[in-house]
Amino acid sequence: MRLQLDQLWEQQGLAAGAYAAAWSPGCSRLAALSGESLLIYEAGDGGPRLLLEARPRLGKLHGLAWSPDGRYIALAGDTAALAVVDAETGETLYRDRGLGLAVRWAGDRIAAGGWGYVALYRWRGGGAEKEWEKTVEGASIEGGGRAWFLAASAVELAGNTVLAAGWYSERGRLRAALVAVPAGGEPRLYGPGDLGLPVHRDTMATWIKASRGGVAAVSTHEQSGEQAGRILVLRATSTGGVGRIAEHTAQGPLYSLTWAIGSVVLAGGSQRIEAFRLELELNRLRRADVRLQGKPLSGPVRSLDYCSEADTLAAVVARRLRLYRLEVLEEDPLPWLAQRYMGSPGQG
Numbered sequence: 001m002r003l004q005l006d007q008l009w010e011q012q013g014l015a016a017g018a019y020a021a022a023w024s025p026g027c028s029r030l031a032a033l034s035g036e037s038l039l040i041y042e043a044g045d046g047g048p049r050l051l052l053e054a055r056p057r058l059g060k061l062h063g064l065a066w067s068p069d070g071r072y073i074a075l076a077g078d079t080a081a082l083a084v085v086d087a088e089t090g091e092t093l094y095r096d097r098g099l100g101l102a103v104r105w106a107g108d109r110i111a112a113g114g115w116g117y118v119a120l121y122r123w124r125g126g127g128a129e130k131e132w133e134k135t136v137e138g139a140s141i142e143g144g145g146r147a148w149f150l151a152a153s154a155v156e157l158a159g160n161t162v163l164a165a166g167w168y169s170e171r172g173r174l175r176a177a178l179v180a181v182p183a184g185g186e187p188r189l190y191g192p193g194d195l196g197l198p199v200h201r202d203t204m205a206t207w208i209k210a211s212r213g214g215v216a217a218v219s220t221h222e223q224s225g226e227q228a229g230r231i232l233v234l235r236a237t238s239t240g241g242v243g244r245i246a247e248h249t250a251q252g253p254l255y256s257l258t259w260a261i262g263s264v265v266l267a268g269g270s271q272r273i274e275a276f277r278l279e280l281e282l283n284r285l286r287r288a289d290v291r292l293q294g295k296p297l298s299g300p301v302r303s304l305d306y307c308s309e310a311d312t313l314a315a316v317v318a319r320r321l322r323l324y325r326l327e328v329l330e331e332d333p334l335p336w337l338a339q340r341y342m343g344s345p346g347q348g
Helices: 334-342
Strands: 002-011 020-022 029-034 037-042 048-056 061-066 074-078 080-086 092-096 098-108 107-114 117-123 128-135 147-157 161-170 172-181 186-191 203-210 215-222 229-236 243-249 254-259 264-269 273-279 284-293 301-307 313-318 320-330
Touching: 020 061, 020 301, 020 313, 029 301, 029 313, 037 061, 061 186, 080 098, 080 107, 080 117, 092 128, 107 161, 117 161, 117 172, 147 203, 161 320, 186 264, 186 284, 215 254, 215 264, 229 254, 229 264, 243 273, 243 284, 264 284, 264 301, 264 313
Parallel strands: 002 284, 061 098, 098 147, 172 203, 203 254, 254 301
Antiparallel strands: 002 320, 020 029, 029 037, 037 048, 061 074, 074 080, 074 098, 080 092, 098 107, 107 117, 107 147, 117 128, 147 161, 161 172, 161 203, 172 186, 203 215, 215 229, 229 243, 254 264, 264 273, 273 284, 301 313, 313 320
16 A cells, blocks of 8 residues: 655644644644644635634643534643633633643543543533543553553543553653553553563553544554554453554654554654554554655654545644645555444544
């Protein structure tokens, strides 16, 4: 499979630490973080137009997610495990204090993760109700041992299970971690050994995205040595179990990912975007060629979000927000495999 990314637009000057951008449902608007500010753009033929710049007073912002109806945006920041703002005015409607790193909105549920915890909220029109919060400091690892100082840097909802990807500290080393919290259950923590990652090197899980078929992709990278990255594709069970489906080694460290056309996973690394095609029936990932048209990627690709309605990819590259048109130049001979068993992943 051969893909091409044509650069359409760029906004420079995002504040340091701007690691998130996300399309609204229907892809009519694009939200991005810039330091302590939330930027909302209106999509258009001449390029996005800035509609709103809001400063919700949450310190540096780390995560964002649109509500399914596009009326609200959930945020995670230095002083908020979860905040919900009005997408038209920027007014803060709800806030739960804490040090938040990631949020994900699906239906009326909002998953949140941060330093040492994973939480689930229910959105009730004008406010949120916390259903549960699980502390994962000192939690037992499925393969043995305990995890301390866990950071849930990305969260996802896969059916009734909340998944969080991140890292924990063990004897002075960083270990990639995946936390699965089933409905009404206790957290199950999977360390690098459970995920098939090196146990003698510093590793981190950096991002997680689920498709509509309930299959989740996780990006990881090593902090030492060759700094190799890896894509893991897995499925979570209703009891918090996690089964690996496929994996593939990347060309270097990975910081972000998104599902794109069919069963394609796009992953952002250091000055590159890689693509992988999931063949679910064969339990394998195949690398796809990606050709980039436009300015070179001059820094790490910290965030990716794909709009299926417009075949457009939003990317945060260092301190730049970019849009790319995704085009398939050459299709795989058996594209029906993934469609049959996964369905279309849709947006993100």
